[in-house]
Amino acid sequence: MTFSSHKSDKVIGFTLIEVMVAMVFMSILVPVALKAVQISSRAGQVAERKVRAAVIADRLLTEQTVVNGMQQSGQQGTVVEAGRTYTWNMESSAWGVENSLRLVTLKVTYAVQGQNYDLKLHTLYDTSGVSTNGVPPTQ
Numbered sequence: 001m002t003f004s005s006h007k008s009d010k011v012i013g014f015t016l017i018e019v020m021v022a023m024v025f026m027s028i029l030v031p032v033a034l035k036a037v038q039i040s041s042r043a044g045q046v047a048e049r050k051v052r053a054a055v056i057a058d059r060l061l062t063e064q065t066v067v068n069g070m071q072q073s074g075q076q077g078t079v080v081e082a083g084r085t086y087t088w089n090m091e092s093s094a095w096g097v098e099n100s101l102r103l104v105t106l107k108v109t110y111a112v113q114g115q116n117y118d119l120k121l122h123t124l125y126d127t128s129g130v131s132t133n134g135v136p137p138t139q
Contacts, residue, residue: 045112049084050119053108056086057121061106064090065125086110092125100128 014022056079064075076089088108095103102125109118 042113042115046117049110049112050117052081052084053086053110053119054121056081056088057106057108057119060088060090060108061104061121061123064104084110095124100126102127 060079074089074091076087079086079088086108087110088106090104090106092102092104095101104123104125106121107118108121109116111117
């Protein structure tokens with residue numbers, strides 16, 4: 001039994017045009033993939049901070065209800081939680097024909113990757129049973 005080996009004159013590999021096409025394809029694909037990762041990262045951070053902003057807004061509305069009965073308007077401040085800064089602004093205005101209801105809007109602003117986002121929380125507050133100092137009148 002004899003074996004013979006055949007050497008081929010054909011070189012196996014990629015041609016220059018195939019390599020160039022692959023490089024062009026990668027030069028298009030890599031930036032698109034990186035942008036997709038950046039967008040998904042920002043969306044995750046925005047969602048996480050929006051939840052935190054909603055908790056802060058709810059807490060501030062509750063505190064304002066207890067402390068001053070939502071009588072003051074134009075209040076603002078800053079809250080720092082987990083190393084992140086949230087600024088807030090609260091406005092109160094008469095709602096409806098009777099002035100016993102107040103529309104209270106609390107806006108919390110936060111930054112994600114250098115861009116500002118905000119969350120607005122609205123509630124109605126009945127001031128008919130509240131005195132000017134926030135304590136219900138005794139009868």
